[in-house]
Amino acid sequence: MKRGIAEVPGILCGTGFGGIKKTQKKLDRPDTLLIVTETPSVFAAVYTRNDVQAAPIKFSKGISSKVNGIVANSGNANACTGEQGLRDAQRMAELAGRYSGKGAPFLVASTGVIGELLPMDRVEKGIKEAAENLGKAKGEEPARAIMTTDTFPKTAFAEGKGYVIGGIAKGAGMIDPAMATMLSFIATDAKVPPELLQKALKEAVDVSFNAITVDGDMSTNDCVFLLSTGKSDVTITEENYEEFKELLTKVLKELAYQIVKDGEGATKVAKIVVKGAETKEQARAVARKIALSPLVKTAIFGCDPNWGRIIAAAGAAGVGIKEEKVELYIGKFLLFKGERADYVEEEVYKYMKESSEITIELNLNLGNESFEYLTCDLSYEYVRINAEYRT
Amino acid sequence: MKRGIAEVPGILCGTGFGGIKKTQKKLDRPDTLLIVTETPSVFAAVYTRNDVQAAPIKFSKGISSKVNGIVANSGNANACTGEQGLRDAQRMAELAGRYSGKGAPFLVASTGVIGELLPMDRVEKGIKEAAENLGKAKGEEPARAIMTTDTFPKTAFAEGKGYVIGGIAKGAGMIDPAMATMLSFIATDAKVPPELLQKALKEAVDVSFNAITVDGDMSTNDCVFLLSTGKSDVTITEENYEEFKELLTKVLKELAYQIVKDGEGATKVAKIVVKGAETKEQARAVARKIALSPLVKTAIFGCDPNWGRIIAAAGAAGVGIKEEKVELYIGKFLLFKGERADYVEEEVYKYMKESSEITIELNLNLGNESFEYLTCDLSYEYVRINAEYRT
Incomplete structure (x- = not known):
């Protein structure tokens, strides 16, 4: 069994089915999730930066x-449900x-379609059922309750020195990293003071959920919640903060990777590595x-090693790259070094064809900073999913 | 016959076929264009802002x-052809x-694939042939010579008081409005001092070519050239500048519209009208x-009137819109007014289904500024064209 948030001491999960989405097809998974902490817990949160924020975001x-x-x-x-939406969240x-x-x-x-009022009778049914099942939802089960166009549940779990961190996430479309980018609920049993918890979450989100994109759209509902149940004897202080943050980052990066892998219609994950930048901001841009x-x-x-498009996109960032200094690799193949390098196109095609994860590496040769971004390919299936989302 | 740049007095056009693109398919159109002015002409130019600029851009x-x-x-x-590329442009x-x-x-x-050296023998053949044909290319013929994935040639022509403005353009993919966004060559027979010519071009580009998008990618080769042959007796001064600029804007907007209409895989043009903004920048964003x-x-x-995605995208601009004040129309249908408005989904679907041009209008109700943007839909065909571009 894959471990997730339910395996963190002090956490109990239950799922229920309210029948919230209007659909002909019977859903084969729950649509309501209840995560309860045995005792009141400290939490940290990161929210969407969209000017339009869903009612549950405003409430939380x-x-x-x-x-x-x-x-x-x-x-x-x-989302976009006015005063009634706020009352429903409450x-x-x-x-x-x-x-x-x-x-x-x-x-x-909440996650799903925008602009429709919650059917509160069915929401209540789901919550009631989830409460009755409290403690029964383990492993991937809590993550299944928050799936929409996701094709698999997303969980991650890591063990630290005397404490653990476990989490779940949902993603798939409308993924853009201008803050948190989907729903993710994380918990740790370590005792963490609120300020350190918030600091660690913000820093970890910055290099994980804020470094992925599926389609550049930013949702109204994105949020990442991190609970500290305090059931472990370990307290996080300035002493062991870095270690805690690293472990949290590991968990978040695992979830972020799964979100990109499950990008709507995605057939491949691409890791974009930009090195040799003057600043981290330049590398990120x-x-x-x-x-x-x-x-x-x-x-x-x-599977087209069309490095021209990559160089053109890099230049379009408008952050002062120098074409003549740029080196570009796809996988281990050097394709560009100020001008076209000497490579065999068929070999690169073969690498792209046979790999489910492609690495694109640019060395700007301007400095020592770097940044990694995860993205996925754009397929017919992305268009199909989103052109037919509500039909 | 549709009139374009060749119908401007003082301009002679010729086209030739060099066989520049490596392809199995025989091209049924020319690939080389020569535009000659009877006497040396003043010109204005707007170029791509991409950090990576093609050799012809650097040369020009x-x-x-x-x-x-x-x-x-x-x-x-x-583009991305190093020193040899520069020598070839020259x-x-x-x-x-x-x-x-x-x-x-x-x-x-130049326009086409990035990263390959020009086959100069074939380029010379094309230029020689174009020169031999000088004066023969009329109407849409010059525009045909600069087509790539374009499905139709783009021309526009307008008559002012004693002078004319005519132009051609190519576009289709890699269209983004961070400056000029494709190739466009315009000419007028009015006598225009260089400073006024440049000023008029910049201002006209800002509300035409800089207000369209197909895929958000910015090319390395974008440029707009405006020639003034001076064959007319009319001189543009501060007096009749506005009139000239308006006419130029009309020509550029016509070309811009055609570029979006011919967006790769596009089945519909969407006009995005944002009103009631505090500033023009806010409306544009x-x-x-x-x-x-x-x-x-x-x-x-x-054809899904999914206004939630529109509101979410508007909010993602991060320029301080207020959800509760926003009104959103698709066509004549009010879909959102702080919350879901009262409309019949089937009616809006029908409008979208039956229209080749869709209007999406947002009133932010924050001020009096507005901006219009043209875009197109994203279809299976866009993916097909770009996944198979070189195969």
Whole structure:
């Protein structure tokens, strides 16, 4: 069994099925998730930077005390739903508190279609069922409850010195790294002071969830919640902070990788590595522009070592790269070094064809900074999924 | 016959076929264009802002005197080709001067695949043939010589008080409005002082070629050249400048519209109108973010009135829109007014299905500024064209 958030001491998960999404097809997975902490827990959060924020985001932002857990649903994002949406988010928290027997406060998250009011009778049914099943949802089961167009549940787990960190995520489309980029719920049993917890989450998100893209669209509902149950004897201080942050980063990067791998219609993951930059910002800007380029993404789908598009995208970042200094590798093949390098196109095609993960590496030869970005290819399937999303 | 640049007094066009693109298929159109002015002409130019600039761009930027015309080829962009590429661009200008009998200087432009050296023997063959045909290429013929994945030639022509403006363009993919966005060659017979010519071009480009997007990729080769042959008796001064600029804008907007209409794989043009903004920059940022969103573009392809994605994209611009104030129309249908409006989804679907041009209008209700952007939908065909571009 893959371990996730349910395997963190002090955490109990339950899932339920409310039938929230209007659909003819019967869903073969739950659509409601309840995560309860045995005792009130410190938490940290990172939210979407979209000007338009879904009701559960607005609601959760208002919570500053310890929480008793998280309640989440898939199938409806409760976004662009006005005052009624806010009342519904609050009601979800109340229902979670009531049926779990823990009372307020609960963090709330929703994912799914935008602009429709939550069917609250069915949401209540889902939460009630999830509460009845509390403790039964293990491994990948909690992650299954927050899937939408995801094709597999996403979990990660890591062990530190005397504590663990476990998490789940959902992603797939509308993925862009201008902050958190999907839903992800993480927990640790380490005792972490709120400021350190928030600092670690922000720093870890920056190089994981903020360094991936599927389609450059930023959702109204993105959030990452990190709970500290404190069930372990270990306390995180300035002493062991780096170690904790590294472990958290590892967990988040694993989840981020799975999100890109499951990008809508994706057949390949591409790791864009930009080295030799003057600043990290320059490296990030170049990597991001390449990662977002539809021309690069379709070329990857076609296994076409079209380095011209990659160089053009890098230049389009407008951060002062020097064409004549740039070296570009796809896999181990040097394709460009100020001008076309000497390579056999068929060999590079073969590498791209046979690899499910492609590495594109640019050395700008301007400095010593670097940044890595994950992206996926752009396929017919992406168009199909999104042109037919609601039909 | 549609009129274009060849119908401007003082301009002679010729086309030739060099066989520049490596391809099995025999091209049924010319690949080389020579535009010659009867007497040396003042010109204005706007170039790509990509850090990586093709050799013809670098070469043309070095010209400050009057020119005898423009030489251009399709099938090879002469980009990322190092020192040899620069020498080849210069050689194209020399060949144009020699075969036309006019001598230097000539502006140079290339479009096509990136990263391959120009086959100069075939380029010379094309230029020689174009020179022999000088004066014969009329109407749409010059535009045909610069087509790549374009499916139709793009021309525009307008008459002012005692002068005309005519132009051609090529576009289709790698279209993004961070400056000029494709190749476009325009001419007027009005006498225009160089400073006014440059000012008018810049201002007209800003609301035409800089307000369209197909895929958000910015090319290494984009340029817009505007020639003033001076064959008319009319001189443009501060007096009639606005009138001239308006006419030029009209011509450029017509070309810009054709480029979007011919966007790779496009089945529909979408006009994104953002009103009620505090500043023009705010309106432009929101319009651009919507125009670029793959989720919005696939929804348009699917005729899905998925306003949630539009609102989410608008919010992602991060320029302070207020969800509760936003009104969103698709066609004449009000879909959102702070929350979901009262509309019949089938009616909006029908409008989208039956229209080749869709209007998406957002009123931010924050101020009085507005901006219009043109985009197209994202279809299976876009993926096919770009995944198979070189195969």
